[in-house]
Structure formats: structure tokens, C-alpha cells
Amino acid sequence: MYQRQNALFEKTQRVSTDYREISARPIFLFIDELAALMTSADKTKRTSFQDLLTRLVVLGREAGIYLVLSMQSARAEYVPTIVRDSISLRVQLGRINSENSRFLFPELSEMPFVPIGGNGSGILSIAGDPDYAGIEPVLTPTILD
Structure with a gap:
């Protein structure tokens, strides 16, 4: 991991960069039937998964990681508000x-x-x-x- 980070820094010489500046390819993460996934998990797994979604949304865009979420019923208990507010196409x-x-x-x-x-x-x-x-x-x- 350290070698990869060092190689990225050598390309830009900047502490903060964007995936496009280092010619990285974007990653699209598709999650279909998010509500079904959330209702079938216990409370601990649901909380952990929502925390992971939040980190991906907050930190992922600059790294070129994009979420594509689909569900039949969009409800607050399935998607944290910060994730919903970060969705650019609804x-x-x-x-x-x-x-x-x-x-x-x-x-x-x-x-x-x-x-x-x-x-x-x-x-x-x-x-x-x-x-x-x-x-x-x-x-x-x-x-x-």
C-alpha cells in the first residue's frame, strides 16, 4: 500500500489530487436492491454497511469511486442522509x-x-x-x- 501511495505522490507532487490528474480510471460500484440488502441484515451489519457507504460517498469521488444505488423504495432507514445529499443524479x-x-x-x-x-x-x-x-x-x- 505504501509503495502505491508513494508512486501516486511522485506523479503529482501534491498532497491532494484527483483521480483524473494521475490518469486513474474511475470505479463504478453498483448496488442493486439496496433496501432488500438492508432489511435482510442484522442491526450491527446494517450500521457497519451504512458507515461504509458514507465513507465511500464522502471520500470516493476524488478517488474516482462512484456509487450507483437502486431500490424499489427509497426510505431514510436504508440510506443515510449524507449519502442521499451527495447523490448527483436521482x-x-x-x-x-x-x-x-x-x-x-x-x-x-x-x-x-x-x-x-x-x-x-x-x-x-x-x-x-x-x-x-x-x-x-x-x-x-x-x-x-
Whole structure:
């Protein structure tokens, strides 16, 4: 580990850097059905996992580690607030209800109009992008076999 850190420092000569400055490749960590994972774990494992998620979110972006989380029900007991607040792309598809929307989009004062289209309709928010500032309704194509 020390050799790797030393090699990274030699590339930049700086104490703090970004993964792109040292030509490192980003790492995407996908966690599907996060709520199912959390409900099947005991309290000690749940707490430990939430602590790990928080550290990854707080420290991972600069290191090029990105989390992609999916769940059927977005609720506060599954994802710590600091993790939720760090999510730069939020998409809610399918059944739109006020509980899930309040958790994913705490800045919403009222429910936005969601296009009526059945499958693939929802709400989208991209933080830090001036072209997509705020919360927008979205309608994605649905492929039927």
C-alpha cells in the first residue's frame, strides 16, 4: 500500500489530487436492491454497511469511486442522509408516491406533474448541470416483447 501511495505522490507532487490528474480510471460500484440488502441484515451489519457507504460517498469521488444505488423504495432507514445529499443524479420511476419523492427530492415543496405514460414515467434531478437544473418530469421509452 505504501509503495502505491508513494508512486501516486511522485506523479503529482501534491498532497491532494484527483483521480483524473494521475490518469486513474474511475470505479463504478453498483448496488442493486439496496433496501432488500438492508432489511435482510442484522442491526450491527446494517450500521457497519451504512458507515461504509458514507465513507465511500464522502471520500470516493476524488478517488474516482462512484456509487450507483437502486431500490424499489427509497426510505431514510436504508440510506443515510449524507449519502442521499451527495447523490448527483436521482431518478424515480414507476409508482410515484410522496414518501419516496420526499426522501429522494427533499427540496420539493409539492409533487411535480408527472407525465401520464405508465411504465417509464417519473422524476429526474441532475445536480450541478445548468442545462438540467432542478427537478424535471421524465418519460423513458418502454420496450415490450
